[in-house]
Amino acid sequence: MSEPEELPQREQRESTKKKKKTKRSGKKKKEQREGEEQVEFEQEVQSVSECVVLHGIFKLGKKSHDVLLTRTKLTWTPIIPENPTGETGVPQSGEVLLQDIFAVKVKRRRAAGQESGGPVLGVALFWCRRKGRRLEEDTLHLHNASSEHTHTWYNTLKELLTGFSNRPTNLKVFINPSSHKKEAVHIYRDHVAPLFKMADIRTDITVTERKGHVLSVIKECKLDEYDGVVCVGGDGSVAELCHALVLRAQLDADSPEKPVRATLPLGIIPAGSTDVVSCSVHGVRDPVTAALHIVLGHLQQVDMCSFSSHGQLVCFGFSAMFGFGGRSLARAEKKRWMPSSRRREYALVKTLARLRPEDCQLSFLSARKSNSNLFVQRDKDQDQDQDPKSEGEESWVTNQGLYLSISIMSIPCLSPHAPQGLAPNTSLANGSAALIAVGNTSRSEFIKHLKRYSSSTGQFNFSFVETHAVSAVKIRPCSLIGCSEDESEEEGDLKTTPFIHAEGTTFPWNIDGELVEIANEVLIRVHPRLITLYGEEVEEAESSVSCSCI
Template identity: 50%
Template sequence: MPRRRRGSRVSALEDCREDAAAPAAAPPVPSATWASGAPQAAAAGEPVLLRGIFEIGRASCDVVLSERALRWRPIEPVRPEGESKLDLMCDEEFIELKNIFSVKLKRRCSIKQRDGTLLGITLFFCLKKERNKLKDAILDLINLSEDHCDVWFRQLKKILAGFSNRPQSLKILLNPQSHKKEATQVYYEKVEPLLKIAGIKTDVTITEYEGHALSLLKECELQEFDGVVCVGGDGSASEVVHALLLRAQKNAGVEAGRILTPVRAELPLGIIPAGSTNILAHSFHGVAHVVTATLHIIMGHIQPVDVCTFSTSSKLLRFGFSAMFGFGGRTLALAEKHRWMSPNQRRDFAIVKALAKLKPEDCDISFLPFNSSQDLQEKKAQGSPTSACTDQWQMVQGQFLNISIMAIPCLCSVAPRGLAPNTRLNNGSMDLIIVRNTSRPEFIKHLKRYGSVKNQFNFPFVETYTVEEVKVQPRNNMSKYNGEAGAEPQETASEDSFPWNIDGYLLEVASDVHVRLHPRLINLYGVSVEDMNDSKVTCNCL
């Protein structure tokens, strides 16, 4: 019996070898679970590439391969009074070829045999399980004929080679310190086996310190890769996004100062959730699920996503998708000071302490409302700065407990509908959510609403705007800082400073911050998710 690697849930599938006794093939699954839409007739408008008989789930089946799908029907002899030919049953199963990501010859091997006895062909495919979750599955086509299987195997390989969006080589960046230091285990036990089955080459770098991925992606050669994959939490993913976009600016010769019209990232990015909150992965895939994220990468599901630039008057600070200033920034600053705690303890402690010391920030907030007119969108698509397209800036002043600026929904376990549920990944706008000064009990009520089906914005002290640009200027910033405007980001921030939470990355800024939205600036592996999870989740710390 061949030895299997411990902990790998698909190790036995990597070479498609079987034990001495051939097991039963997987039973057929109803066609509605294999693909969207009702099955069509096998030859209805589709040229038949191959047709043959295979055993599927202990039943002999008539199998038809067309340009779009693999279809099969069980066959059985007609009754004695009928003619002596096979009568096809009407129930048909099928798999769309776009859902298949690998095909291998299935063999039974023994110690004395080198290649083993051919049993048939195994198809590896992507199956939609529930909501936005994906699952890998297999289908065995049993036939002992070498010539018959060789013809089908070659044809299936040729079809799979035609899916050009699917990556052949990936650069993997793995943060071993994410969450409970589980990222390494997650990758080698759940991600790597699937990538091997799909035949994807990988080059893995384990990051050793904060900023390692940034320095690496600035200099390393990426021409041989089809994409970059980050295995870690929101902070790790944010760093890789920032690094890929900085590299794109450098390669395009764009000055690294105050970037008005950034250049798109050259390679798509895949995010494998292995952190504490996994807001980015959850927002891009609809669920924080390792196998789902991996299958989106393997299948080459690519979606363009809007990105924001965070700048001062003198320099670019960061590329990112979302930011919080005030309560959200101070909570992250407190959590970063207590990294010796477990992730859940650290989060709950930071929230409770930030609520105990809750205080408003005195700010001026200027914003440019989102204009969805066709003329404006065409100007933006041509690279014209949004501020030059219209002059409708608005301003709100006062004391604010929290300011959120989000270009993505920001889904997470404690906010299943999202911190900004009205946003989309690439509609050219951001949500500006302002929470004015109020009592601590009322603010806590607002926070608790994120974990329920109730509207978290239905409070008199909460204001929401759909915007394209935002400027946040604390009124008392100059009295607290003697440093130069646009100071470099710090690892931690003091309780009297102005910390920003940008995609889980702590940034300390000593001046006003200008946030601009740039449509479809990076491609990410995933699909557009419109259905939000309405399940009720509560936060223990509140």
């Protein structure tokens, strides 16, 4: 009797298995159908974008070419007549993407002194060519004597180029005439203004006259009349303008406590001595590259830091150095009459000769959703729009001791002197900052650490160097009694003697290349994607600079 009873159960199990298989196969077929539909949709979109908008014949140089224009690119192929022997050469075709074209003009033949009119010769396309990290201007001349044919192509190209909505048409420009070698005005006039004019960009120029001039103009300026702001100057000018744009956004949003994202993107034309921020978004210190990034509307969101003391905002910025970085800048500022390279080397050598640690309390909040060690892995998938203000959820890590240098950087801080950056593997918008704390050590070991910044890697492979990805940092200097900074130094490396700090004295900070004197505890907090810059993420800066002083 047992066998007949087991038979229905077996049939039931087999029936259930068949149903499950049918269900799984149905699910797979559905997923396959959806995948095929997605591929078909993408192919349709591509076919629409690659659909020929215009087809014509132009001369490039002395040869006639068959030219095709789609919504994404322009291609040309030489027209080669048939050879009586039946042999044909290989045509040398070419193409340029519309996203790289920033201007189109009608070419005309004009007599000397003639400013308008003249017979039509064709169209000229001004486009951007990449050469490594540099962007270079190039021109494509399409010759055709037909006025109707030429204007049809000109109008169509102009219409297609208006589809790139990120490209500015009206810019507010600030020029710092005192920056670096006082050549900012010439850099703008010779390299940048012609490109803006070619791209039909209107500009409203302000030449700054004093510190704080930018902030006063931005506060009163009608920002809705512009598509972006441009700074021609060094890192100090850039930081001042970024600070002004964020404060203006707070003012407009009626949010005096919480930082608000700046409404306009900022373009940086490098005209300083190091141009760290420009190198971090361009990879090179080249005004033409920077101008072409602006003209083509390449946008990159960037994290910023707020620096405050005793509850009062000091400034917004990208990087800060306390200890060695602050003291070397303070010495350099006293020698402004020197050339910038000599001034920098003098300050570096002098500060190394009188190297002393700072006794301070260092506290930090580790960035959420990222590794505690910044230089292990970059987490690009984290929620970058979330402002890490979680003091109640996360505990502060606090250490007290002697530090030669403490750096906080929300961007990689690339420069010709540190092509990998002062904070390698830090992205522009990962929602955290790099904390690099260099503990007390011998002068020779500290110099080894500094020298490795100019090479590829290894600057953090020291037991006295501590690195973290952080969302906030507090630095509280302690009042100590010890040897004076100006006291003559004994032979050998002084490892344990900190600076004297009389009551009421201030501590030098290097914030984006500007000297800031602060007497009390400083709180640095990271604000993700607080500003948008014209440029793009780069891994390494172009460099041919080396410092021979260490």
